[in-house]
Amino acid sequence: LYLDQPLEEGQEVPATPGQAHYLGGVMRRAPGDAVLLFNGSDGEWAGRIVLLRKDRCSIIPERQIRPQDPAPACRLLMAAVKRDAMDWMAEKATELGIGLIQPVLTRRSITDRVNTARLGGIAQEAAEQCGRLTVPRVAAVAPLHAVLDAWDGTPLLVGDERRESPPLAVAARALQPGVPWAWLVGPEGGFERAELDDLRRRAFVSTTSLGPRILRAETAALAGLAVLQALAGDGN
Ligand code: SAM
Numbered sequence: 001l002y003l004d005q006p007l008e009e010g011q012e013v014p015a016t017p018g019q020a021h022y023l024g025g026v027m028r029r030a031p032g033d034a035v036l037l038f039n040g041s042d043g044e045w046a047g048r049i050v051l052l053r054k055d056r057c058s059i060i061p062e063r064q065i066r067p068q069d070p071a072p073a074c075r076l077l078m079a080a081v082k083r084d085a086m087d088w089m090a091e092k093a094t095e096l097g098i099g100l101i102q103p104v105l106t107r108r109s110i111t112d113r114v115n116t117a118r119l120g121g122i123a124q125e126a127a128e129q130c131g132r133l134t135v136p137r138v139a140a141v142a143p144l145h146a147v148l149d150a151w152d153g154t155p156l157l158v159g160d161e162r163r164e165s166p167p168l169a170v171a172a173r174a175l176q177p178g179v180p181w182a183w184l185v186g187p188e189g190g191f192e193r194a195e196l197d198d199l200r201r202r203a204f205v206s207t208t209s210l211g212p213r214i215l216r217a218e219t220a221a222l223a224g225l226a227v228l229q230a231l232a233g234d235g236n
Contacts (some may be wrong), residue, residue: 001035002135004125006043007061011049020057023049037061038133043068069133073180073227073235075154078107078221079187080141085218089182090119092218093124094136096225097234103141108189114141125150144184144195157228158184159220160196160207168208170225172231180235183228185221 001023005013015023025031031052037045037059038069042123047059080086080103085236090101101123103114114145119137127135157171184199191199199205 001037001059002128002194003039003059005039006044007047007064008040009035009061009063010176012031013037013058013059015057019137020052020055023057024052024054035059036065040071040134040203041068044133062211064174070236071134072097072136074098074232075100075102075180076221076225077102077104077144077147077156077182077184079104079106079144079157079185080111080114081187082111083115085123085216086114086119089218089221090122090138091126092222093225094123095130096222096229097132099134099235100137100139100223102139102147104144104184105141106144106187107116107192107195109187112139112141116140123209127131148199148202151202151204152173154180154182156176156182156184156199156202156205157213157224158191158196158199158205158207159186160209160223161190161214161220162196163209163212165207165209168210169231170228171206171208171226175228175232177233178236179232181228181232183221185217185224188217 002012011142029049031049033049033134034185035047037047044066045061046063047061050060051058074097078089104111116138124135
């Protein structure tokens with residue numbers, strides 16, 4: 001369970017009303033039951049529920065059982081796509097160890113409405129489910145060119161479905177261990193030619209292929225992250 005509170009031995013901490021409902025109504029937990037806790041900075045704790053009502057819950061951390069993991073340095077830049085696909089990408093990217101999710105607007109984005117609070121909630125639940133001790137940050141949606149203009153030089157690998165780029169696995173093997181990386185996937189309609197040209201002009205960008213088939217944006221996001229995690233780790 002993620003708690004946005006300092007975790008210290010014996011110091012009772014409140015859970016949110018939503019978490020109270022989840023623990024009591026969904027998980028059928030009761031006062032006295034054990035729960036695992038993390039807050040993104042104090043490691044993982046074994047705790048015990050001391051109070052559980054319909055919309056109120058408090059928990060006492062009893063002992064730390066894992067030290068804190070560092071936040072992953074790798075990032076996912078995902079073009080704004082339909083809500084269900086965004087939700088799914090946020091969940092799967094969290095499971096695959098991403099550190100930052102940056103929604104971007106591209107020329108063919110069919111929406112500019114991205115509910116980052118909702119994506120943050122999905123990322124938190126996915127972090128709880130998969131046992132990681134950090135929740136990825138979800139940045140405010142921004143135009144792709146603005147994100148690129150402010151870029152810090154981290155290698156940015158871009159999914160190109162036009163069969164014009166070398167395989168992602170080749171580019172991923174060339175990344176230095178322990179060096180951050182980022183993965184960018186376009187929207188349902190793909191990147192415009194001018195956008196790809198602009199990306200290729202930037203020294204930190206490598207356009208890459210995931211094979212001869214055109215993948216849905218969410219499939220490409222997930223497949224790319226799996227390749228990058230396997231070959232380059234989480235960027236720390
Ligand atoms: N509009 C395009 C078309 O029909 O030709 C398809 C765009 S695809 C649904 C969305 C995004 O997924 C692309 O912009 C790209 O970033 C990524 N993608 C899809 N297939 C890919 C592949 N085989 N290799 C690399 N990236 C891919």
